């Protein structure tokens with residue numbers, strides 16, 4: 001009721017302001033445009049629908065791929081994609097267009113893009129020794145998509161920096177300057193990182209997804225231990241360390257919240273030999 005009432009009052013206020021504006025030679029106000037942007041600010045804070053999530057994610061993925069191309073080994077790409085899709089099929093959003101790729105980059109990192117595109121770098125793959133470790137990392141990224149962590153951060157940031165009307169336009173119109181800004185903003189987020197709470201949630205729920213898919217639940221902790229042993233000054237881990245809580249903190253949090261799950265599913269598959277056979281040509 002109050003929302004319906006507010007609009008006529010706003011228009012009335014602007015109409016009353018017109019004579020004053022003429023008197024003081026203020027820059028002319030475009031009443032229609034102002035009313036439009038008020039309406040659109042409401043639209044931009046609504047839930048982004050799945051089609052918009054997927055379309056925007058594809059644009060952001062393309063921008064990220066411009067920075068680092070996919071590794072050329074087709075067997076490894078197929079393998080990582082299969083492991084990722086198997087994990088995603090165990091989740092509450094099995095029907096997203098999930099795709100998983102290995103980026104040709106020596107740094108250690110992994111990224112989740114809204115809508116179900118997930119990348120892992122060749123550098124991080126090289127640090128792994130089993131499919132359970134790969135599954136642990138991919139499951140962490142899958143949670144970012146399930147919980148729309150990046151999507152919400154992009155939406156929040158776009159509203160703050162671009163304004164409601166531009167953000168709404170950017171979502172609706174793939175070929176627009178506004179969309180370009182939104183996608184740039186989305187790509188920059190991968191250099192800034194998410195909130196710590198989102199990262200720790202991805203660790204906790206990622207462990208559950210990996211366990212549900214039949215893997216040794218210690219896959220992710222095992223990778224975190226390897227990262228913890230690396231020098232933070234190493235340029236290969238600089239971005240990951242900057243954008244994530246420290247590995248020691250992540251391990252502590254998993255121990256505190258997830259110990260029963262970790263122990264209950266510690267005996268499940270690791271699949272070290274399969275991992276080595278399927279990834280040897282990119283290493």
Ligand SMILES: [Zn+2]
Nearest residue numbers: 140144199202
């Ligand atoms: Zn993460």
